[in-house]
Amino acid sequence: MNKVAGAEKKHLFIHGKKVVAIEYATLYSPYSCEAIAQVAVADEKLVEAAIQSAQSGFQAISQMPAYKRASILENVVKLLGKRLDEAAEVIANEAAKPIVFARAEVSRTIETYKFAAEEAKRIHGETIPFDASPGGTGRIGYTVRKPIGVIGAITPFNFPMNLVAHKVGPAIASGNSIVLKPATQTPLSALYIAELFKEAGLPDGVLNVVTGTGSVAGEALVRDERLAMITFTGSPAVGIAIRNKAGLKRTTLELGSNAAVILDKDTNVDQVIDRHISGAFSNQGQVCISLQRIYAHEDIYEEFAEKFAAAARELKIGDPLDPDTNISALISRKETRRALEWIEEAQQNGAKLLTGGKLTADGVLEPTVMTDVDPNMKVSCQEVFAPVVILNKVRSVQEAISYVNDSRFGLQAGIYTKDIDTALFASDTLEVGAVMINDIPTFRVDHMPYGGVKESGTGREGIKYAVEEMTELKMIVWNRGE
Template identity: 55%
Template sequence: MKKQLKKKLYIDGRWQEAKDYYELKSPFSGDVIASVPLADEREVEDALESAQSGSEKMKQLTSLERSDILERASRIFEERSEEAVEILAMECAKPLKAARAEIARTIETYKFASEEAKRINGETIPMDAAKSGKGRFAFTIREPLGVIAAITPFNFPFNLVAHKLGPAFAAGNSVVLKPANQTPLSALLTAEIFEQAGLPGGALNVVTGRGSVIGDQLVKDSRVKMVTFTGSVEVGLGIKEKAGLKKVTLELGSNSAVIVDGAEDMNAVVDRCVEGAYSFAGQVCISVQRIYVQEILYDSFVHQFVERTKQLVIGDPLSEGTDLSAMINQGEADRIEEWFKEATEAGAHILYGGKREDAIIHPTVITGGSSALSLNCKEAFAPIVTITPYGSLDEAIGLVNDSEYGLQAGIYTTSVHKAFDALHRLQVGGVMINDIPTFRVDHMPYGGVKNSGTGREGIKYSVEEMTELKLVTFKL
């Protein structure tokens, strides 16, 4: 990664030149780190043709063969982990500590996929439960869909790719992968690792370049049987409209909230909330963006939170001590600056932070903001948190639910009754009791309601999305 690299497209098990390229720059330093292909319509067509033939090869593999490929990929990721970590630090300014955590999860995700490849099964159906079913036997099987289009974001470019590829390969599908423009190097290294692991040619095709060219072509093509997308609401809605009758899984936005109603160790709660708010500069779908604190605890909590935030180290993502670095581009920093201006003009208080240096937004704590502020009602995807007091738990739950999103939420409480009350009434896909909404392990079902998307990830659950259920009946 020390020198500029000229990368290639990966199509039909071969690395090939493109007609056009773009310069990939580090979000932190601005240095050019690679020259990346801009795939055109012909090259995307080649990838689709390759994936179509690759899907037949994948379908012929046994469960054990698919499992072994995924296990080998996981092992190679372990061997090349520091190389992958450096790519993350360079192409998306992810600090080394966070980058190593992502690669550890990526390794685990492919291991889960390897295990799940052996567990794809159906069930027997008691046909004689119906009068006309007497003398019949039935069972279900799961079959691969075929070609899957995977469109992935910049923020977890190894692990969120793993959440597309792992279950797709476990189920016997092929994939055309379109990574985010800012993070193509991670996807291309992933392709290299699967090539080394023995994945059949055509089973994985990586096309880099403009979403407006590649995305539409993939979404509309009849050979693609499913689109799996992680990204913005606006793009997700466009995919839903263009996909027709294809299966679609959408992991979209959030402005995740945590309720602090009580805890035995408030210092630990504060530490966890700071971690959830500012990890990878808040560029996490389930980053802590809104904190609602019981009014008796509010002043103490805010004081502790600010003091802990002041200890964060801002700087070069390639430095071992860095906690927080640049946002993904200058445009995102511009947007957040405008949000700061909107908040202060509306009477909110910036207790700490609110500063910008090029693409770096300093970790920011805001109080006194109304629920109508962009910082509260939209997805920040930045190192910003609002802290608001509440009186009753009913009020807190209402504030959490007053959102167009519903991915995950957290609640800290010492009352089991309040915990069960909250878990039933919070309008989200996942409720974390005595933890922040940022908690995720890679085999749990993950997804949201409202504008946070449709479908679930988590390897077992993705396999179900990426297979077709077929019924078989025997008349005996």
């Protein structure tokens, strides 16, 4: 794919075919503002067609042996591996993700589908010792896991290929069909993957892609009673609305965060700077577990602040297709304006800028490091989703933990310490879904259970854990007549 692939039309993908819509919307590059494509806007009738297709697709995939489902996923792994650079350019163009990070996302997507292929072969239940109860004598029993049906998947812009894989991979591995609604700004990655699955041998109707608005396509999926589950990654406000409308459907909701790390007084600053820069500024901070808040012990605070800000200034800003670029445009000009408003609000309330806080000539927000930020300011207490980091000085780990927990979010947190008791205390008391000891909260590998507490969501992703969400436990009891 070239930098600008013309304004070619991108249609819906329903029942293995490209389906024309009545309306198309122009998709623009977040960095250059040039037209990339004309993308189909699904109406309710087209969403209905996709759901009907998924219903027929479910009949095919649910009856397919596990080894065949695994084989299809393995074929996708091979195809995507051969086209890694091409797939990375798709991401870089539609999301302005620097190409080095786009390639890393494709590599992770390949790994995610590998895990899904492996997991397809080990979906099983367990035997139950019924004779543990007097009433169970003479009976044997076991459980099996059955696919639940049509799954509606609504995915975000920040990892448009890998977060699709985290929904599509386990759904296919467990024998379910999918109607996928990608983010409005990043539909091309989803359509690219759908074509790859067709080439890999996936039966028509198992994977359907409806592009368009959340208010029409997303809403239709959430309200339709024929869907068994909605799996969503996005904002808390939308996630809460989905849960309120979904009825008895299962919901997995991966929502927001303002992830934090604690640096104890024994932290070697020089050893951790690069890791923190990566965690804070990768993908312009548009990561659910992006490092947003740093609580550094007063003994190391000044050294860390100076070196962290200096490292942030060294990041190269520019074109996402330049292999040397570290930071490029946020997903939209609207999001850029919002981030600037939050920075300005904090400054008006006494916050100081160590670096950044301004736009470059081509409209990219500089990597921004702030201190003396009131915890009630949006850049601290809400999810900034931009290259903005807050530095805080604390007197103890206990004080830092109280600040970390004073949040409506609870996805992941990290702590650096050489003291085992401190590490254990933090792992026990931090109110998050995952605690990283001697690492940043941005750590994730694709087979770990991933999800949070509070307004960070419900349910868990990570292939094995997503399969559990996407299957029904069924109990089988045999009476031997004894």
